[in-house]
Amino acid sequence: MVEPAMIDPFKRTWWMPGWGEIALSSLIWALVSGMLLVPGFNAHHDPFQSVSRLISVDAFGYFLHSFHSYSGDIFLIAAFVHTIEYLIKRTHRSYLFKQWFYLILLMIVSILAVFSGFLSIGSKESASALHIFDGILQTVPVIGGQLSLFFIQLTRNINPFSVIYLHHAATFTILTVILTYVHIKRLKAERYALLYTGFLLALLALILPASLGHPADAVVSVVKGPWYFIGLQEMLSWMPVFVAGIAFPLIIIGLLAWLPQLKSKDRPVLYAIAVLLIFYLMESVIGWFLRGEGWQIFGR
């Protein structure tokens, strides 16, 4: 009896590059567009005003800002799907712990690279997110205060946006590039993938200009963070800060790190990771669609 062929949700089509190539191409486009944005961005005085001016005085600046913003988003999405694809294919079984550890690090710095870019803008949303990030770091035992000072420095001596911008442009970007090279031993994307991703990003930037958020002094009834952290924002509204902000991500990271050791007995851990991610997705849906004014359910 012939068994029906399994449906492979990640089966490559002729017109679409692999998710890993899309992630790498997005990273390259983010680097290029980010470098072009540097002269117009002033993180020290009023970053929000500099971005507003950048997108209003020149149509290309408007396009470039959206392009850069979407390149970070597409990078995260493609890297996530790429990760899921290879977890399902159980490729972690062939990794040595050191190689796998570098991949986990790459995942963390990639998220921080994109998030720190969001924080650098100086909008109402990013200012609130900066405070929340600071509050979460402060709950880390022993070194929480130092971590907060290292990454953010919420004091009146220094503009915190300039600090986080430096980490975005330097610390996290450099680490992401290095760890990407360690992962795939190259930084050159396939030409077709680069063109495909560039075209996709340009189309998004033209059709759906990326939102800048509200000015820092705006009066708003609800503040929503970036889409990938809405779930965390929702969890923080009802869970202790340490559990939502530190323990929950650490559990996922710990389970991922454990996988290569388990070899063929990895199924329970993979299911546990899936359950946690589905839970996070549910929290994201609640936070995105159901939370309104004052972060109340159905608040208008």
Next chain:
Amino acid sequence: MAFNFNHLNRRRFLKALKNGLYFIGIAVFSKLTGRFINRAAAGSGTVQLNISQPNQPFRVYDRFFMIRDKDRLRFLSRTCPHLGCTVQWNDRAGHMACPCHGSRFTKQGRYLSGPAKADLHELSYELVDENNIKIFLEDG
């Protein structure tokens, strides 16, 4: 065949010494780095405010609320005690609310609901002269 215990013990000792030196090196480096980071960040700020304007019982400033209760002035920090977002005044509802996670406070800054679990912090101030006061903002 005689087993060379001396060789094994010497190897173990050198390995333990190497690991111990690594540990001491990391501990010293962490301590120096932590101290350096702490020193970079000190400071609190103040804001000077002119209070000679017409008496308003309640006013919203960038970093604080001003409440005038008969002749007593109070300044409540707009930093939410939960995770530091800026609390907004909701005129329609008659209370203060945090737009990030939904904490609510009365007009006097008392905690009502949400994850904050604490009242808004009251800021201290001192008189500069009869028309001006200096308000001491908290860090961050």
